[in-house]
Amino acid sequence: MRRLEGKTALITGGTTGIGRATAELFIQEGARVAITGQSAERVAEAAAALGHGTLGLRADASSAADMADVAKRLQAEFGGLDIVFANAGIAHPRPLADVDEAHIDQQFNVNVKGVIYTVQKLLPILRKPASIVLTASTVAELGTAGMSVYAATKAAVRSLARTLSAELSPQGIRVNVVSPGPIETPIFGKMGLPQAAVDEWAASIQGKVPMARFGQASEVAKAVLFLASDDSSYMLGENVLVDGGMATV
Numbered sequence: 001m002r003r004l005e006g007k008t009a010l011i012t013g014g015t016t017g018i019g020r021a022t023a024e025l026f027i028q029e030g031a032r033v034a035i036t037g038q039s040a041e042r043v044a045e046a047a048a049a050l051g052h053g054t055l056g057l058r059a060d061a062s063s064a065a066d067m068a069d070v071a072k073r074l075q076a077e078f079g080g081l082d083i084v085f086a087n088a089g090i091a092h093p094r095p096l097a098d099v100d101e102a103h104i105d106q107q108f109n110v111n112v113k114g115v116i117y118t119v120q121k122l123l124p125i126l127r128k129p130a131s132i133v134l135t136a137s138t139v140a141e142l143g144t145a146g147m148s149v150y151a152a153t154k155a156a157v158r159s160l161a162r163t164l165s166a167e168l169s170p171q172g173i174r175v176n177v178v179s180p181g182p183i184e185t186p187i188f189g190k191m192g193l194p195q196a197a198v199d200e201w202a203a204s205i206q207g208k209v210p211m212a213r214f215g216q217a218s219e220v221a222k223a224v225l226f227l228a229s230d231d232s233s234y235m236l237g238e239n240v241l242v243d244g245g246m247a248t249v
């Protein structure tokens with residue numbers, strides 16, 4: 001028996017990286033999946049490549065109106081939703097001296113407001129029991145130079161999982177967090193840094209991972225599947241680290 005047979009799932013930020021790998025795994029496990037991203041073209045390409053009736057929706061996670069539209073479309077197309085993976089996120093490392101209002105707003109808008117709007121707008125169409133998984137990061141557990149704003153957004157996400165669990169569990173909705181360590185995805189190319197700086201930074205991070213390597217998006221997807229499925233039926237407000245031991249060992 002496949003673990004998500006007959007379930008429907010929304011994955012925000014499903015065009016690449018962790019969201020895309022999770023969409024692939026959810027589909028293998030029998031789910032009907034919808035993915036979002038910021039560009040209509042990238043979303044359409046990814047949905048077509050995923051196949052199996054995957055619905056691609058252009059929606060900015062930081063827009064309450066866009067996420068309300070996603071809920072309307074999913075109600076019409078899927079008739080309701082069992083799983084939400086609030087995963088869309090951006091990371092722009094910068095030393096504290098260079099942090100300005102635009103830098104703070106951009107990351108908080110996507111990584112924090114985006115998670116709040118995703119959960120809030122999808123809530124009315126959730127079937128019970130439902131599972132919500134939020135993507136935080138191992139950097140919320142550590143002190144990492146240059147990551148002050150990004151790490152703060154992810155600490156907020158970790159906190160949201162506790163609060164939303166208290167608020168939503170009486171309605172039959174579980175909320176848990178997956179916290180990836182350094183994972184090989186396109187996110188590093190989107191940081192607005194020259195490639196040499198990204199390479200140097202990636203090497204210094206890898207040196208801090210006890211398993212001495214970057215993780216793969218598929219390794220995070222397996223933890224998301226566990227949290228999304230009934231296999232984790234007695235887990236609530238929990239944080240699962242998938243970080244090669246970085247924050248623990």
Ligand SMILES: NC(=O)c1ccc[n+]([C@@H]2O[C@H](COP(=O)([O-])OP(=O)(O)OC[C@H]3O[C@@H](n4cnc5c(N)ncnc54)[C@H](OP(=O)(O)O)[C@@H]3O)[C@@H](O)[C@H]2O)c1
Pocket residue numbers: 012013014015016017018019036037038039042059060061062087088089090091110114135136137138179180181182183184185186187188190
């Ligand atoms: N890779 C890592 O090392 C790592 C470590 C810890 C945590 N994380 C977290 O894991 C999550 C996924 O990241 P990833 O590594 O898989 O990176 P990625 O490949 O860049 O994926 C990010 C996804 O989010 C989408 N996205 C970005 N801004 C969006 C917005 N405003 N509205 C809707 N979608 C948006 C992107 O699509 P478009 O760009 O096409 O819109 C893409 O689908 C993020 O929350 C990230 O912070 C990653």
